[in-house]
Amino acid sequence: MMGSMSDFDPAGLRVIAFDIFGTTFDWYTGVADQVARIAVEQGVTIDGGRFADEWRSRYVPSLQTVNRGERDWAYLDTLHRESLDDLLEIHGVAGAFDEAARRRLVHVWHRLPAWPDAATGLARLRRRYVLAALSNGGFALLTHLVNHSGLPFDCIVSAELARAYKPLPAPYLTAAGLLDVEAGQVLMTAAHAWDLDGARAAGLRTAFVERPLEKGPHGTPDRAADTTSDLSVTGFDGLADALGC
Structure with missing residues (x-):
């Protein structure tokens, strides 16, 4: 209308x-499904929906740090990676994800x-x-x-x-x-x-x-x-x- x-x-x-x-x-379905699948491949269980929500909740705050000049320009994959690393620690599964697995997780946002x-x-x-x-x-x-x-x-x-x-x-x-x-x-x-x-x-x-x-x-x-x-x-x-x- x-x-x-x-x-x-x-x-x-x-x-x-x-x-x-x-x-x-x-983004919700795409991230939730892919995160849950990759986690299983790494030998751990993650609630994909919850993880997607938490990851997305860090999106705007991370953009604001750039827009406010608190840090140099960083493209979204970098911001997503930083949020991901924090979340894996919070969920207690950081040790299950090596560099290759973390790159795969960041790239779930590339396929939605x-x-x-x-x-x-x-x-x-x-x-x-x-x-x-x-x-x-x-x-x-x-x-x-x-x-x-x-x-x-x-x-x-x-x-x-x-x-x-x-x-x-x-x-x-x-x-x-x-x-x-x-x-x-x-x-x-x-x-x-x-x-x-x-x-x-x-x-x-x-x-x-x-x-x-x-x-x-x-x-x-x-x-x-x-x-x-x-x-x-x-x-x-x-x-x-x-x-x-």
């Missing part, structure tokens, strides 16, 4: 940018399942708009995700290119600049209020996508009421419907 911003005109859009973790891909509506919705939207994956994930991570999923993105814009993480303005404005459009010609699409708030502050238009299972069966996802967006939709097909694609 349309949001309350009366000046929003879909005809003015040229690019749709999509958040990746949780919006386009099901797309939400079921992602392929069809993106295909419809691509008939009219340029589609960009705009994520805090590293360039290699995003390349692997898109390649593995076969989703029809036209390009990848990693925060690594801006050397700053969303929700700072730089990643959003980098996407607009690289695609040679005005910020207001980009529609940022995400399931997270903090991401859309950052995009709106940078001058982008925004679309909230409901992902009820983003944080697993027991988590509490963001809701449309958590943010003020130009559009609020259910899934990517819902976005295509709202934009007349």
